[in-house]
Amino acid sequence: MSETDLATYERMVNTNMRGVFLCNREAVRLMKPKQSGHVVTLVSMAGQRTNPGAPIYCASKFGARGLSSGLADQVLKLGIKVTEVNPGPVDSNYWGDRAVAREKFLKVDDVARTIAFVLNQPDYMVIREINFDNMKFLAA
Template sequence: MSYLANKIVFITGASSGIGKATALMLLEAGAKVFDFSRTHQLADELSHPNLRSFKGNVGNETDVIAGFAACVEAFGGVDVLLNNAGIGVLTTDLSSTELDTFEQMFDVNVKGVFLCNREALKIMKPQKAGHILTVISMAGQRTNPNAPVYCASKFGARGLSSGLADQAIKLGIKVTDINPGPTDSNYWGDRQVPREKFLKVEDVARVIVFVLNQPDYVLIREINFDNMKFLIP
């Protein structure tokens, strides 16, 4: 049995990577997908009656408010928010890291999650139902000397999500953290990394769909997972 049919899912960054893989799986399961992306929109390459796209930046309050309004206008509401958009930059030498680099990551990874959570809650609270998921990553639990600012932003997102979970459960709203290990996506750019040991974006998407396909009374607070090859020295 699928619990996803006709669910309205608002996804940030659904135009590529984990977001795109998840959007495609949700559409196949019968969900209605609203893609909120900063650059390329999924609807530019895929025509589907249950897909809408909106160009916006999660770190911009005006864009986020307009995006949720557009989703409500298109589909009639929001049942699920998937905070997927994220940005990561290496900061191997903190003493030479520019403030702009810090602010870019916190604008997307923390401020963006806050803004989207806030607007989703305005819709979900009257419904007394809803589900907010955030793709945080294991970087929100274990630090990395090459990316301390990125880890800090993910620790922040995890703290925000955990605190929200305690509030939201009283409202009938579920909150789940999705924490994959290193994943083979555009995040890595041209960096020389062992991609063969990483998770695939489809692996992460399947976990997200699994969580969303649970009955309303089943609450999964957090899922941590890695590619076993990455963990073996």
């Protein structure tokens, strides 16, 4: 963290917190008149456990969790559900050319199936958050 410039910090926070705020705010504005809807906030397990190699990223994800949880408390009485989805590392373009053990990561389809599961629950049921990881990653 001591080597990170302010522009990098602001880009990370703007992407992971401001982005969640703006998207969720607009989604709720559309759902309020109907008194129904479901906001799914894709966060990360990095918002649940810290990583010494990415403290700013983790902090921004912890913040995104706070935004999602606070929103859930605000809009539940309006009939709007909010679910925070927290996958572990996902084999995606995010990693670029970095040397990472992608075979231990979740697949994008795993995340999509999990979101579909959340959205296909009965109307009376809300899953506030769901956390998941690849067993190979956790066992490493």
